[in-house]
Structures are given as structure tokens and as C-alpha cells.
Amino acid sequence: MLRQGGVAMYAKQPKKLLIMNILDILQRYSDEKHRLSQREIGDLLRSRYGMTADRKAIKRNLMDLLEYGFGIEYTEKPRSRLNPGTGQLEENVVLTDFYLTREFTDAELRLLIDSLLFSQHLPRSQCNALVEKLKGLSSQYFRSHMKHMSKIREGQTDNRQLFLNIELLDEAIEKRKKVAFHYLEYRTDKRQYPRIRSDGSVREYVVSPYQMAAKEGKYYLICNSDQYDDVANYRMDRICDLIILEESARAFETLKGAGGCALNLEDYMKRHVYMYASGDGMARLRIAPFLVSDVIDLFGKDVTFSDENDDGITVTVYANEMSIEQFAKSYVPHVTILGPEALRVKVKGMLEQALEGYR
Incomplete structure (x- = not known):
């Protein structure tokens, strides 16, 4: 067996492999923006797989793939051809512009790959392997567009389990x-x-x-x-x-x-912004106006805004207590806890203790 361009090639390809090679060509070299004629499929069979096939054989195998349920799209183009026997022009239809439809669009694959590259819970080697598998779900043209994507950041886990x-x-x-x-x-x-x-x-x-x-x-x-x-x-x-x-x-x-209720994951994640484990409760915060987007990003749209003026906005939120505490500390001095009083006193004491370290 030989290899050319990463594709396995046999000295003499068995005819049984024709349909598989045509499918592989569609997977590797076609998409909605890069369609293949029957002639181009034949050229790729010859150059990449060392196999020759006439157009009738190529068309027959393409139709078989369609019958087997593969998502193959094509265009029907009318063509006039002179009948040598009658000397008359005859109209027929040529099938061309073949491409394989994909389970994921390139934009969806890009989103999935970005999520992997910027995750911190996957070991680097396993992340790279998953990225390669996702790339394989599209054509070679998608791979060429991936060269500019950001490298995996340092700080990923070392745990391979x-x-x-x-x-x-x-x-x-x-x-x-x-x-x-x-x-x-x-x-x-x-x-x-x-x-x-x-x-x-x-x-x-x-x-x-x-x-x-x-x-x-x-x-x-x-x-x-x-x-x-x-x-x-x-x-x-x-x-x-x-x-x-x-x-x-x-x-x-x-x-x-x-x-007494089962775990509602959506509700749990909304209340546990920083994934801290502590009790949940209602809290009132006074925030700077520019933090409205951050509040919604972190706590969702179930929050209530009131008492809005140029100096600030009051927010009422039901969330995990430690998440509220962390939010208030992260955005000092633009967030003030108004209640509950116990949480207000706790955060005030922590800030006073922190201030001592700067004196």
C-alpha cells in the first residue's frame, strides 16, 4: 500500500472499493462551495486512488450512495447532443455539481472547536485529538481555514483521567x-x-x-x-x-x-455563578449603571432593577450567597451590598481587613 497526500493508495484498486472511494472523495473534497462534476471525481479517483472508472460507473455508484441514504446534493443541467444515427439534436439531462451535505455547518464546527481550545478542563493531547476529529467532519477546505485559529492556552489540566x-x-x-x-x-x-x-x-x-x-x-x-x-x-x-x-x-x-425537589440544573447554574457551595437567598445590591450587562450575564434576566438614577441602580437577585459575595468583591467600589445585613457586615469586614494590607 502506498500513500499520497495522506490518502491510502493500492497498486491496483479492487473494483469493490470504487463506491467507497467516491464517498471518500465527496467527504474530503466537496462541500456546498466546492462541488464536483463526474469528470472531476474521475480525475481524483485516478490521481488520489490509482483507480480508473468511466462516467457511467461513477454515476451508477453516486446513485447507489443516494439510495443508501447518504446526503448527496447535485444539479441537473439540460444538454443538447447530436444523435449520430439520426442527425437530430436530442435533449438530455446531465447530473453534475455533486457535494456531500454535512451534519454540522462550518460555523458550528468552528464554535465547537473554539470551545475546546479555550476550555481548561481537557488535557492538551486529548483536546488536540478531539479537534482533529471535528475537523474531519468537514472538507479539506475547512481545514485550510483553521490554520489561523488560536493555539491552545497554557494552564490546561494535566489530569489524563x-x-x-x-x-x-x-x-x-x-x-x-x-x-x-x-x-x-x-x-x-x-x-x-x-x-x-x-x-x-x-x-x-x-x-x-x-x-x-x-x-x-x-x-x-x-x-x-x-x-x-x-x-x-x-x-x-x-x-x-x-x-x-x-x-x-x-x-x-x-x-x-x-x-424536596429534584435537581433543576438550569436553575442551579443560574444561582451558582461561581460554582461555590453555600446557601441561596435574596440579596439587594447597589451597582454602577455600567454593570447592568455584567449582572445579567452572571445572574440571568430574573433579576429586578429599581431606583435607577445617574449614580446607580438597585438590583434584587436570588442567588448563591458566596456568588453574591464574590461579585461584590470583584467589582469594588462599584457594588455595594444593601442586604441581607449579615452578608453586608461580612463583606464590609473582609474589605476592611483587606485594606489593612495596603497600609
């Missing part, structure tokens, strides 16, 4: 079983190690898993830790040595703050 963890957690969630794992953290040598207890032993986490979700370029496991009654979030890229236990998982409805 991510995909295995996803499979195991899917199984555990489906079977409603608890899982156990170790949790990685970086040290000053910039390498990851399992988190340890005060006595130096590796700490084991036992949790009831409910859902996996992506947020701000990171992937989280939403679960309940055995020793607590509320919801916890763990970074998927930091979980290692995961095993499924025989013990049944605790029902989400029984957790504090669940209100």
Missing part, C-alpha cells in the same frame, strides 16, 4: 450509586498531588453524584459529600482514582435547600 471519570460518573449517576475519589491540587513545584489530611495520609472523598456541568471553561461534578447535608461542587479535572461504590447515593431531594 478526565474521560474515564466522565464514563464512570455517567454510570454511577444512572445507577444512583456513590463514588469515591482523590482530589488533586497544585503545589509550589507546579505539579498536581492528591490532597492530604493533616496526618499526611491521602484524603478520600465519598460523594453522591447528581450531574456534570461546564461553567466558565471548567467542568464540575455537582454532588453531596457524605459528611454534609448540602450540595458540593468539585472540579472534574482534579478528580482522580475514581471508583463506583455499592452504596446507594443520597437523593438530591433530601438535601438542605433542595426543598
Whole structure:
């Protein structure tokens, strides 16, 4: 077997491969903007696959592919041809401009690839492999347009167990079983190690898993830790040595703050802006007018705006308490917590303590 341009070539191609080679040509060299005539398909068969076929054979195999359900589009063009027997012009139809329709548009593939490149929970090698698979869903012309795309950023996870963890957690969630794992953290040598207890032993986490979700370029496991009654979030890229236990998982409805209801992922993600695990509640904030877009981006459109003037706007939001706290600290001095009083006092004390460090 020989190779030319990344395409396998046999010294003499079996005729049975003709239909497969034609399909491969359509996958590699055609799209809506790059259509192929039967002659061009024949030229590619000869130059790329070392196979010759007349137009009748090419057309017959193209029709077979259509009959088998492949999404192939083409154009019918009328053509006049002189009949040598009668000397009369005869009208017939020529099929041309063949191309293979795609499951994803190039714009959709670009969006998916961008999401991979800027995610931080995938190891670099696995991310590159996924990108190559996505590129293969379009033609070679899409690949040529991808050369200018941004390189994968530094800071991606070093944990290569991510995909295995996803499979195991899917199984555990489906079977409603608890899982156990170790949790990685970086040290000053910039390498990851399992988190340890005060006595130096590796700490084991036992949790009831409910859902996996992506947020701000990171992937989280939403679960309940055995020793607590509320919801916890763990970074998927930091979980290692995961095993499924025989013990049944605790029902989400029984957790504090669940209100006896099952997990509503959309609502949960909206309230847990920064994926912190703490209680939810109503809060009132006074923000600078230019932060309206940021508030909606973070907390959604269920917030209420009031008391608007040139100096600021009052926002009422129902969200995770630590998320509200983090938002207020991140946008100092343009955000002031008006209530609840306990949260206002807490953040005020933290800001006063931080100010001491600058004196």
C-alpha cells in the first residue's frame, strides 16, 4: 500500500472499493462551495486512488450512495447532443455539481472547536485529538481555514483521567450509586498531588453524584459529600482514582435547600455563578449603571432593577450567597451590598481587613 497526500493508495484498486472511494472523495473534497462534476471525481479517483472508472460507473455508484441514504446534493443541467444515427439534436439531462451535505455547518464546527481550545478542563493531547476529529467532519477546505485559529492556552489540566471519570460518573449517576475519589491540587513545584489530611495520609472523598456541568471553561461534578447535608461542587479535572461504590447515593431531594425537589440544573447554574457551595437567598445590591450587562450575564434576566438614577441602580437577585459575595468583591467600589445585613457586615469586614494590607 502506498500513500499520497495522506490518502491510502493500492497498486491496483479492487473494483469493490470504487463506491467507497467516491464517498471518500465527496467527504474530503466537496462541500456546498466546492462541488464536483463526474469528470472531476474521475480525475481524483485516478490521481488520489490509482483507480480508473468511466462516467457511467461513477454515476451508477453516486446513485447507489443516494439510495443508501447518504446526503448527496447535485444539479441537473439540460444538454443538447447530436444523435449520430439520426442527425437530430436530442435533449438530455446531465447530473453534475455533486457535494456531500454535512451534519454540522462550518460555523458550528468552528464554535465547537473554539470551545475546546479555550476550555481548561481537557488535557492538551486529548483536546488536540478531539479537534482533529471535528475537523474531519468537514472538507479539506475547512481545514485550510483553521490554520489561523488560536493555539491552545497554557494552564490546561494535566489530569489524563478526565474521560474515564466522565464514563464512570455517567454510570454511577444512572445507577444512583456513590463514588469515591482523590482530589488533586497544585503545589509550589507546579505539579498536581492528591490532597492530604493533616496526618499526611491521602484524603478520600465519598460523594453522591447528581450531574456534570461546564461553567466558565471548567467542568464540575455537582454532588453531596457524605459528611454534609448540602450540595458540593468539585472540579472534574482534579478528580482522580475514581471508583463506583455499592452504596446507594443520597437523593438530591433530601438535601438542605433542595426543598424536596429534584435537581433543576438550569436553575442551579443560574444561582451558582461561581460554582461555590453555600446557601441561596435574596440579596439587594447597589451597582454602577455600567454593570447592568455584567449582572445579567452572571445572574440571568430574573433579576429586578429599581431606583435607577445617574449614580446607580438597585438590583434584587436570588442567588448563591458566596456568588453574591464574590461579585461584590470583584467589582469594588462599584457594588455595594444593601442586604441581607449579615452578608453586608461580612463583606464590609473582609474589605476592611483587606485594606489593612495596603497600609
